[in-house]
Amino acid sequence: MIDIGSNSVRIVVYEGPARAPAVIFNEKVAAGLGRGLAVDGRIAPEDAERGLVALRRYALLAKHMDVKDVQCVATAAVRDAVNGPEFIQAAAEAGLAIRLLSGEEEAEAAGYGVLAAIPEAHGIAVDLGGGSLELAEVSEGKVGRRASFPLGVLRLPALRKDGDQAFERAIRKMLRAAGWPDGLTGQPLYLVGGSWRALSRLDLELTRDPLAVLDQHTLPRSALRRLIRASKRLSFEELRAIPGMASNRAASLPDAAALLAALVNILDVPEMTVSSSGLREGLLYQALDAETRAQDPLIVAAEFEGRRLARFAPHGRAIAEWIAPLFDDEAPADSRVRLAASLLSDVAWSANPDFRAERGTEIGLHGNWRSIDIPGRILLARALYAGFGGADAEFPVMGTLVSPERLARARQWGLAIRLAQRLTGGVEAPLKASGVALVDGKLKLCLDAGWHHLAGESVERRLRVLAHALDAKPELVLL
Numbered sequence: 001m002i003d004i005g006s007n008s009v010r011i012v013v014y015e016g017p018a019r020a021p022a023v024i025f026n027e028k029v030a031a032g033l034g035r036g037l038a039v040d041g042r043i044a045p046e047d048a049e050r051g052l053v054a055l056r057r058y059a060l061l062a063k064h065m066d067v068k069d070v071q072c073v074a075t076a077a078v079r080d081a082v083n084g085p086e087f088i089q090a091a092a093e094a095g096l097a098i099r100l101l102s103g104e105e106e107a108e109a110a111g112y113g114v115l116a117a118i119p120e121a122h123g124i125a126v127d128l129g130g131g132s133l134e135l136a137e138v139s140e141g142k143v144g145r146r147a148s149f150p151l152g153v154l155r156l157p158a159l160r161k162d163g164d165q166a167f168e169r170a171i172r173k174m175l176r177a178a179g180w181p182d183g184l185t186g187q188p189l190y191l192v193g194g195s196w197r198a199l200s201r202l203d204l205e206l207t208r209d210p211l212a213v214l215d216q217h218t219l220p221r222s223a224l225r226r227l228i229r230a231s232k233r234l235s236f237e238e239l240r241a242i243p244g245m246a247s248n249r250a251a252s253l254p255d256a257a258a259l260l261a262a263l264v265n266i267l268d269v270p271e272m273t274v275s276s277s278g279l280r281e282g283l284l285y286q287a288l289d290a291e292t293r294a295q296d297p298l299i300v301a302a303e304f305e306g307r308r309l310a311r312f313a314p315h316g317r318a319i320a321e322w323i324a325p326l327f328d329d330e331a332p333a334d335s336r337v338r339l340a341a342s343l344l345s346d347v348a349w350s351a352n353p354d355f356r357a358e359r360g361t362e363i364g365l366h367g368n369w370r371s372i373d374i375p376g377r378i379l380l381a382r383a384l385y386a387g388f389g390g391a392d393a394e395f396p397v398m399g400t401l402v403s404p405e406r407l408a409r410a411r412q413w414g415l416a417i418r419l420a421q422r423l424t425g426g427v428e429a430p431l432k433a434s435g436v437a438l439v440d441g442k443l444k445l446c447l448d449a450g451w452h453h454l455a456g457e458s459v460e461r462r463l464r465v466l467a468h469a470l471d472a473k474p475e476l477v478l479l
Contacts, residue, residue: 001283002058003073005076006076006130007130007194008029008130009031009055010027011028011058011061012025013026017301017304018288018292019293019300020295020301022368023368025061027058032047033048033077033087034076034077034080035047036081037131041081043077043087048090052090052094055091056094059095072091073099074098074099075279076103076106076129076132078098079101103149104148106148106279107134107136108286109279109283109286110125112285113125113281113283116281116285117275118370119141122188123138123189124136124189124190124267126196126263127278128193128256130152131154132149132152134149135148135149135180145179151171151259153256157255168261175266180267185267188269189273190273191272195249195252196256196260198249199231199253199256199257200214201214201245203226210398212243213365216372218374219272221270223272224264227257231257232254239253297370298340298370298372299339301368301369302340306346311349312346316343316345317339320339320343322431323413325435325438326436326443337379341364344364347359347360348363360387361390363381364377364382364384375402379406379409382402382407386415386417387418388414408469415469418462419463422458422462424454433454434446438470441472443473443475444475445463445474446479447476447479449478452478455478463476
């Protein structure tokens with residue numbers, strides 16, 4: 001997909017399952033097509049040329065990558081510019097058919113982008129681009145009211161020249177004219193767009209968060225005060241030095257922070273959650289049938305990754321079912337993460353044996369997962385760390401992000417998965433001739449007749465380790 005925004009022109013190439021597509025190529029050029037709109041309502045010639053150079057490159061790359069479905073969309077800058085049609089015609093000469101999104105279509109796509117990654121989202125998706133701001137109500141898997149406003153970061157400096165109070169009054173007036181926030185106060189915001197992500201990077205830096213993952217990073221309302229102070233106090237060079245902070249985002253941080261503060265006041269927002277899934281993902285999600293939309297994106301992605309990296313035919317679901325009797329008292333949310341860990345139980349075997357546990361941890365913490373919060377990532381990583389033989393004392397400390405009890409449970413998942421993998425040698429058939437159960441304080445490993453030879457020293461050792469973690473006594477039962 002090629003996305004022609006007001007700040008940047010970007011290409012993203014996806015592969016894999018439709019419900020959880022994996023990014024295999026991602027490139028952007030900060031063309032700044034929307035810069036000239038505040039001056040004379042036109043895309044400046046030098047910005048247009050820079051954007052077109054990028055589009056010609058992207059069209060050529062997509063052709064030779066054998067991309068089957070090339071979608072090209074344009075948003076506020078091209079939509080609002082007097083010479084927008086000329087830009088579209090020039091892009092067509094490069095072989096690209098541009099779909100020009102209306103403001104409402106842009107808002108709707110952003111809303112569905114949030115729902116694609118956070119199906120349970122209930123609140124307002126807020127997509128801040130270079131030329132416009134989109135609001136979309138999201139609830140129960142659907143997008144409700146939506147609107148677009150000329151409040152992109154490239155337009156904010158002119159609107160803020162009379163001070164923040166006048167700025168907030170102007171925004172309140174715009175929203176009221178469009179029927180907002182009528183009935184929509186007191187709900188969380190889901191932040192979409194590079195400027196919001198830049199603010200969140202600043203928050204992660206200020207709080208020294210032990211797991212600096214942007215997706216589903218939550219900011220309480222109280223975080224705004226420190227963000228506004230920091231965006232004013234820190235120099236451009238200090239902001240630019242924050243890991244992952246682009247120069248153009250660093251420059252616009254004070255404006256983005258002021259806009260977010262105004263929205264939080266007007267909409268009486270209790271908290272904000274970052275969504276790394278937005279317009280592009282929303283457009284892909286809108287094209288799916290109802291059955292595919294209903295799939296769990298975390299499980300779909302874990303199954304795809306597990307299949308891609310498995311030594312033999314993947315059987316993560318069979319492992320999940322095999323160890324399930326040991327964990328029948330846990331919450332559904334934790335069972336879901338346990339299933340994801342089982343699906344990923346073979347992903348680190350190609351690594352150097354000394355670093356398999358670290359590879360598993362990295363995949364769990366920093367994998368491109370959707371629909372999983374920060375505690376969920378930590379639990380997934382803890383299970384994979386134990387599953388690949390990591391020394392317990394060396395698992396990264398995550399402060400107070402997850403309770404010790406839940407971390408201990410995730411370790412038990414990993415040890416159970418590790419027992420299953422050792423017993424079976426990484427293939428599925430032995431699972432059907434065996435089982436595990438907790439009975440009267442004993443962890444029983446049962447082997448059917450004809451399969452007794454699966455037992456051995458290494459299996460019994462892993463059985464003992466798991467039994468100790470479960471506060472039980474190990475018992476091998478030969479049926």
